[in-house]
């Protein structure tokens with residue numbers, strides 16, 4: 001017999017289901033969060049033992065203050081040229097996202113995912129890592145390709161699955177792959193790239209190579225078992241890998257508390273494995289650059305992996321398939337206490353006299369024009385339509401050589 | 416030539432390949448210092464060092480995932496899943512990644528990986544040391560599935576698997592690791608040394624993937640089998656007095672359709688034997704293939720002799736195990752059907 005619902009006993013157990021502070025209609029609420037002052041966090045030596053670095057899991061590495069000053073020992077002292085390049089990469093990423101999101105709305109492709117508000121995370125890593133370090137991204141690090149100056153038009157061809165799509169129309173839009181750009185084929189299955197990245201970096205170490213690996217996973221997807229196995233193997237074999245958690249507060253409609261973020265930080269997961277846990281302001285380009293550089297130096301010195309939590313906010317919808325106004329306050333993004341990564345780097349460059357409002361407007365227009373012009377070229381080749389790829393190509397690359405059963409199915413498919 | 420058990424032959428394959436190719440390395444649970452719970456990797460750590468043969472955390476997903484990463488890098492890892500029954504945590508990596516990486520990257524990234532797993536029953540291993548999950552792999556586009564039945568084949572197939580550029584699931588019938596077993600458990604165990612196929616070359620040789628072996632020629636009935644069941648089928652063929660042809664498939668995907676079709680076209684009768692559960696088992700695929708290719712040559716309905724659709728029962732193992740008596744019954748049915 002099922003128990004009839006009755007009054008709860010006072011000592012009865014009760015199930016806790018975490019809930020975000022604000023849902024649609026509520027006022028965004030980021031109160032009660034405290035962050036260390038910019039410049040206040042010391043920069044440890046790269047050979048510091050992991051157990052001495054525990055506090056970093058609960059702090060936040062910040063370089064830029066909200067007035068645009070670069071402060072403290074983490075300031076990476078990049079040349080103005082490098083910072084201008086970074087700014088342009090971020091502007092281009094944003095302009096690209098804006099246009100491709102719209103292209104999906106116009107029916108030119110089936111799907112798109114923006115990285116609005118998270119551009120610094122990918123672009124800074126793309127610049128701080130060596131060009132031949134291997135990246136194992138999730139789907140929101142298009143900034144890596146842009147920072148590595150992968151042809152924008154090839155990204156568009158992929159998104160349109162057109163005749164020039166390097167992936168032959170096989171993959172969902174934005175699931176790029178480029179060996180040349182050191183960009184591992186994106187999987188739609190969350191977190192699977194993490195143990196693969198660890199294994200790749202183990203192979204690099206095994207082979208006496210110089211290249212390291214870096215992987216990215218969302219706050220939500222840290223709950224997958226692959227996160228645990230990747231951290232375990234990375235720690236056990238001291239793999240030269242950087243595991244980046246992009247904590248953008250949301251996993252589709254689930255806030256980060258559903259992945260355990262209410263109880264501790266994502267960086268703190270590193271402590272249990274003995275992996276240095278750095279937590280960084282993901283909207284602070286210079287801070288992201290600096291921690292990536294630290295972790296990369298550590299990995300290259302055979303000192304093993306680093307876990308980096310990038311604290312940020314997903315500015316746009318999860319993808320073109322959802323409307324965030326249905327599950328979070330519409331103005332939450334605007335209230336994010338750590339600002340916008342592009343604005344903040346711009347402000348810094350302006351404050352040191354290396355950039356101006358006019359230059360910024362021109363750069364913005366430049367990025368938009370590049371995307372427009374490239375878009376026109378890509379669309380000439382084609383947008384998502386049938387017939388861009390020969391039917392027989394469907395059977396290629398399942399195996400190195402076509403086995404008899406696929407040959408038979410290929411022949412059947414044409415008749 | 417040396418006389419080897421299947422374990423020694425597999426060990427020799429790994430030794431041969433590690434000796435030839437610095438990109439070959441092996442790891443898994445208890446694989447390093449101890450040489451594996453079945454001793455397939457014995458002495459390899461001593462010989463090649465811990466860098467090339469090492470213990471892994473108890474994390475099949477991690478073992479598969481990191482091995483995939485190594486293969487993507489350009490190594491040829493061979494990993495051991497201690498028992499096939501424990502492959503499920505690795506299944507996502509094998510299905511979602513290993514099998515799909517070549518395709519989704521349009522050939523840019525590849526996964527020359529071999530995943531070894533002891534499988535199958537007949538050892539009183541209960542549910543968690545007896546399963547035959549081959550159909551869970553043969554169903555996956557992008558994987559190849561290989562199962563040897565003798566020491567000679569085990570070495571040649573394992574070397575071919577390691578040298579292959581696609582991910583290979585290499586299932587090892589652990590009941591016949593130390594000697595061929597024909598399903599007659601009341602008879603004394605025969606060691607491999609009494610079997611012709613225990614003569615194994617010490618050096619490098621391969622048995623091509625995708626090629627079956629006709630292990631017994633016959634005119635009246637074809638038996639399709641792999642792994643331990645090859646020996647059961649041979650015993651059934653002898654005892655039944657039916658002039659049967661026994662085909663050891665050796666590779667399940669891609670399967671050697673030519674050899675199958677040729678044999679069934681000749682005999683007009685087909686019995687399929689496997690230890691795995693029946694529903695959606697690999698026998699269903701074989702049956703469909705035989706029907707599609709040999710319908711007009713068939714003299715009788717195809718028979719399947721398989722494990723029952725239950726979890727592997729411990730105490731009732733010998734009721735469950737498809738031994739020669741059940742195979743003979745099926746052979747008689749196909750002979751009488753005409």
Ligand SMILES: Cc1ncc(C[n+]2csc(CCOP(=O)(O)OP(=O)(O)O)c2C)c(N)n1
Nearest residue numbers: 140188189190218219220221248250251252
């Ligand atoms: C294994 C798996 N489970 C579920 C999904 C569906 N899914 C796609 S994205 C997503 C949310 C991921 O959120 P998060 O990890 O925080 O990354 P973000 O999108 O915020 O960058 C979900 C549930 C998937 N793709 N793969």
Ligand SMILES: [Mg+2]
Nearest residue numbers: 218219250251
């Ligand atoms: Mg997220």
